[in-house]
Amino acid sequence: MHIDIITCLPRLLDSPFSHSIMKRAQEKGLATIEVHDLRDYSTLNQRQTDDYAFGGGAGMVMMIEPIDQCISHLQSKRTYDEIIYMTPDGEPFNQKMANQLSLSQNFIILCGHYKGIDERVREYFITKEISLGDYVISGGELAAAVVTDALVRLVPGVLNDETSALTDSFQDNLLAPPVYTRPEEYKGMKVPEILMTGHHANIEEWRLQKAIERTQQRRPDILKDSGWLKKQSDRSNKRQ
The missing domain is CATH 3.40.1280.10 (SPOUT methyltransferase, trefoil knot domain)
Structure with missing residues (x-):
């Protein structure tokens, strides 16, 4: 570029x-x-x-x-x-x-x-x-x-991890979910247990849910027309 x-x-x-x-x-x-x-x-x-x-x-x-x-x-x-x-x-x-x-x-x-x-x-x-x-x-x-x-930063090869840009806020009409790093516990504040399980499917589901919640709280304007709320409702109905 x-x-x-x-x-x-x-x-x-x-x-x-x-x-x-x-x-x-x-x-x-x-x-x-x-x-x-x-x-x-x-x-x-x-x-x-x-x-x-x-x-x-x-x-x-x-x-x-x-x-x-x-x-x-x-x-x-x-x-x-x-x-x-x-x-x-x-x-x-x-x-x-x-x-x-x-x-x-x-x-x-x-x-x-x-x-x-x-x-x-x-x-x-x-x-x-x-x-x-x-x-x-x-x-x-x-x-x-x-x-x-x-x-x-979107040019291939610029970021060390090319998937990083794909998970940024707004890429999927959602804000990014919370992220954590070491230590696992600090002054009584703990990292969510699910992130420590190694169960990638469950972790990704948790991250998506948190992204939807954060977007609904902070930027409902972009969530309303994104279709994520309908997808979330459809997944809930299937599980039932």
Whole structure:
């Protein structure tokens, strides 16, 4: 997977890709993440990338020319599956979208800043707009890091145990069940006995039940339309 991130504040992204899973993915050659300074593509004095909005109003707007120059330069090197813009009014990002995008290879992610970008960029260059949620942060850099992390960890070989990503929250429209590790007992707090039995079928049934319970308690909105409650009821009827 190759991801090019365009930003006017590249140093904000130094840390997220220099540690842990993202670092190992790049060292293994399974992912390439390149951060491009938009100011390098400015033709104005002081490497300016923003200007006042036509019609007035508060806030500066990122200009179309440097963005066009940067995207065009990147497109001369490879073909991109998506050119993504991180914006609060984009499509909400979720695990289903991450799974779908992870099947592709090449992405550009444009980080917004200031009051936003010239609308013509969105009309003529952007193929997908993504939001992390109904709130506003100072720029798209942290959001781009989140999306990049979510995609790269799904690339085969990135995680040491490839089944790990398949059991994450939201993969089956359920939150992940509780997990435990050593010691078996700590200050009177014990690990559920079923997890110590070695009976894998019963353990998996317990984990599914706990996942459904946790989802019902914390995110009933995703459980309602998932079909899990009906499956659970059908299994109970069969046992009876």
